[in-house]
Amino acid sequence: MVLVASDEMKSYFGDLEKRADDCYNLVSKARKAGFDPALEPEIPRAKDLAERVEAQVGPPGIAPRIRAVAKNNGRESTALILAKELAGELRSEGIEEALEQAVRTSLSILTEGVLVAPTEGVVRVSTMINQNNTRCAAIYYAGPIRAAGGTAQALSVLIADVVRRELGLDSYIPTPAEIERYKEEIPLYKRAVNLQYVPSSNEIDTIAKSCPICITGESTERIEVAGNRDLPRVETNSLRGGACLVLAEGLCLKAAKVLKHVDRLGISGWDFLRTYTEKKRETTSGNVKEHKYLKDVLAGRPIFAFPDKPGGFRLRYGRTRLAGLASMSIHPSTMLALDSFPAIGTQIKIQLPGKATAATPCDSIEGPSVLLKDGTFIRLDDYEKAKIVVDQIDRIIDIGEILVPVGEFIENNHPLEPSGWCTDWWDAIIKDSQIDAYDGEFDFASLLEFSKRHQVPLHPKYTYYWGDLDTKEINDLRNQLIRNGEQVKDNSFPLVYKEIFLRLGIFFRISDNSIILEDGVEPLFHTLGLEVKNNSLESSMDVLDTEDSVALISHLSGVIIKNRAPTRIGASMGRPEKAKERRMKPPPNVLFPLGEAGGSQRLVNTALKSSSKRGFSRGRPGIIEVETQLRYCKECRKETVSIHCCKTQTMVKDQARRRSVDVSELITKAMNNTRTGILPKIKGVKGLMSDQKVPECLEKGILRAKYDLRVYKDGTLRYDMIDLPITHFYPKEIGLTVDKAKQLGYLKD
Structure with a gap:
């Protein structure tokens, strides 16, 4: 394998390999002393995907060919091409042997040679006889196939179909009893273990009736089916967990993804997936969208925000050194305000763009807006201040921003959603308009004058959450302010305005049973098209007949107003962050049997x-x-x-x-x-x-x-911890001296 890199990087990688060699040599020397059952380290070393696949499932010598094919093809295409080649090359060793090797090798490529699915998830691949005396292919799956994920599970069936054609085998023709067995087995498996997706009886019928490969498996649970027992081609009456997973979470759940590969590669015989996806689209088009992150919520794991609801995470595009690869960032004050449930590394199930993310901190985005017990409404952008006031929080009004890299939407094939209105966008609009960067004071009057002069939107600092109110509520607020004009013109509002100010995100404090706005009255009055005249408030603009709240506010204020939070993301807590030594109960120092002689403490x-x-x-x-x-x-x-x-x-x-x-x-x-x-x-x-x-x-x-x-x-000796991406680090964060960092190959800051 030729490494394309600079001389510095080659030296760095070479040093890593040398250190790894030193570790393996030391371990090998220790193993040869005979203190362990194995005389060599059990974990084989591999430089790349090709070597991992060859070491995991073989066949010997396949690595160079994998590299050659992978140069010009994606992982899925590589797996399919190699499967066809292996089927032809190994046919002389027997049809079943060629079929099994091709399926295992291809599945290992799909799972990058790092999961147990190709070795333990596939028990065996064999042939069976149809009722018309033709031979078809059957894959026997087991529980560990779950590790492969739905897409790889489904593609393993597609690959088997390509291989069986190459070997001259016919399609699987299921009997009515075998189809009914799937219909009984899958819902039963959902109740016994769990499934991300449970297809309907009609969906199971569509897939099982037309799938050219027999999806079967060994018994994984003690529970047995009540009907459709003792079938000639099904060896067990117990639940076949692997088969249920592949059919439900693989072919049914990932049908659209498999269909893309079918169309791209021109594979025939899979039009039943098109029929299936079209039927599913028709049945779900009129239904209310289901939010998966709210399903299977466990006790003790809180829901942080409901979908598309005010107060939820506000979408902001960007990345930190800890974001990307299914990792997103929230403000550390948000973590604190949520009682530290979302710590660094906590899995958070999210509404979009994917299924889940890992929580990481970013202190340069907006934190949570909270109402304190003394009636003060503030935003916690300073973590040190948040630590002081956290015990005084009465209510969290807005959970703050969530920083999502654009790549997360691309990776999950999710359309880009409108971003929240933030300083990043304001700066970008000014730059795009070829205007000199703003260098004035950040008070309302200065920013308003700048926006009017250059026809740019009002700065986010004075843009409230008008999109969370409908036009009737905005007009009612204007009219109420006009009626109370004599009192409110001097920044003293009755407590009746408290809830509307909380919804708008207008920060205030309470003094003598009156609300005092932190930014004064001018941003609110001007935005609503009101002005102080003759010791009262009067309307300076005619009301626009529209149902668009933001358009109404832009008209009333005479300046472009952007929607502060067009996309709010719902979220709930998934798996908690766990960084600790994995121990047995009770935790031993050595696996040496003592029976009753060791006493209660097993000493x-x-x-x-x-x-x-x-x-x-x-x-x-x-x-x-x-x-x-x-x-x-x-x-x-x-x-x-x-x-x-x-x-x-x-x-x-x-x-x-x-x-x-x-x-x-x-x-x-x-x-x-x-x-x-x-x-x-x-x-x-x-x-x-x-x-x-x-x-x-x-x-x-x-x-x-x-x-x-x-x-x-x-x-x-095991230590469990969460994997998080990190593109940069400070040596002091990990107790690394500058000299040691240079020794490790970090030559530039």
Whole structure:
């Protein structure tokens, strides 16, 4: 693989590879010592997608061909082209072998070689006989196919269809009973586990009747179907979770996406998807739009905003160093005001443009507008100030802006929505109008004069949420102000105006049971076409006959007024941010079985004082009875349960059963090997869950106990955290010195 990059970048990548090589060499050396079941690291290294696919599912030598095809094709096209080629090349090895290899390799390409779907999500691919004695293709799916996502699930069926044609197989012809089985099974699976989308009986019928590949699978749940049992071509009466996922969340939910690839690649025989999507469009066109983020809301996970409702997140286009790749930004004060439910990394389910996003902070957008307990209405754009007043918040009136990169709309194939009126747009309009940048004071009079002189919209600072009011409400407000003119002209409003000011986003404070506007009365009066005359308020403009609130305000004010918040995005909390060590309950230091000898805390230290109650070792401390495998050492010919002895790995002598184990001897050897003087408290486990029941060596337990490390059930030390994109960072943020940053290859700021 040729790397196209500058010399500096080549040096940087070369250093990363060298460091990775050093790590692998160290791990390989440690593995060869024989303290682990495997003598080599289990995780193969791969430089790119092609190498990952070859290492994951094969066939050997496929990587160069994947690279060559991928140069001029997208991932989906590459998968289809490779599938056809593999079918032809491997036909001599058998039709089923060629079919299975082509499907697995193509699915691995679609999932970028990093998911378990191609290996565990597809149990097998085989052929079966139709009622007319023709052979068709069948894919047996399992639960892990969920990891592939709906699009890849559906495309795996499309790929199988392309391959079966190449191999001369006929289409799958379902029996009426098999179609009815799907209709019963999918809703049952929804109730038992979960599905993002549950197709109707007619939708299932359309897809199942016409799909050229048999979508089946192994039993994944203990629940059985009531009808359509013991079918000749369905091996189980239990729920086939993988088949339900592929049919419902794959072909049904992603039909439109699959159809795009069908049309682009000119694949015949899939017109049933066009019929399906057209029928679905007809049935849903008259219905109220369903907002997926409000479905399946869990207790304890709040809804932050309802769809398109005033007070919800206001759309603003832009990006920060933490935004993009399904990550968006909100103001840190918003996080604080929402009781820190949306922390950095929290998954937030959103109305648009996609299904969900990860929360990241941006302090240069607008924060939440809140009403304090003393009646003051302010916007929290300063995080430090927000920390002071957070306990005084009575109501959140507006949740603030959400910064969304344009790429999120493009990636999710969602039309661009109107952006909120902000300083970015105001500056862009001035620049586009070839006007000198504004350098005056940001008071209302100066900005109004600038807008009128250059025919540009009024600055966002004095643009209120007029779009949230209808024209009747605006006219009612004008008339009420005119009636109260003598009182309000001096910036003293009765409390009856409180709710309308909150809706408009006009900031105020309460003094002597009167509302005092922070920006004075001039922005409000002028925008509504009112002026002070003879100690009262009078209308300076005729009312425009229109239903457009923003158009009415623009007419009354005599200057262009933009809609402050044309797009509001609803959101609810998804998965909370979780950054912590993954531990078992209770958390052990070593996967070494102690049975009842370890006491309630499962301590090796306690087991050393315990003694066997039967056999020749009866009464001797440090002898315990546990279920484990018996091994022997090739060097000293002694029997042991340890995987390591005499500086080499021991061999299996007898399968797992209950036997006496001398823990005191094993712990003495382990302390000598680790040069440990005083034995720390080491937590083991009650019993082993694996089939062969091979215990970990106690050396690992001693070292982990010293550093308070806990092992997970698969023998790894795990730390769970959220992946977030970041394009820039400050060395001080991660405790990195400038010298160390240069050593790592960061030469420029």
